[in-house]
C-alpha cells in the first residue's frame with residue numbers, strides 16, 4: 001500500500017518547538033534548526049506520525065500530487 005503524498009503544514013503560532021514531531025518522524029523529514037521548524041518534502045512518506053505526536057495540534061497534512 002502506498003500512502004498519499006502529503007505536505008506537512010505548520011501553524012507557527014501554535015508551535016513551541018518541543019521537538020516531538022522531529023522525534024517520531026521515521027525519515028528525518030522534519031528538523032528544528034536555529035529555532036525554526038523545517039519540513040523536507042522529498043523525505044516525507046506521509047505516515048502522519050508527526051501530526052499525531054504534536055501536543056498542540058500545530059501540524060496538518062495537505063495532499064499533494
Ligand code: SF4
Nearest residue numbers: 025044045047048050
Ligand atoms: S508524515 Fe511521517 S514522514 Fe512525513 S514528516 Fe510526518 S512523521 Fe515524517
Ligand code: SF4
Nearest residue numbers: 015016018019021054
Ligand atoms: S510537535 Fe508540534 S509543537 Fe512540537 S515542534 Fe512539532 S509542531 Fe512544534
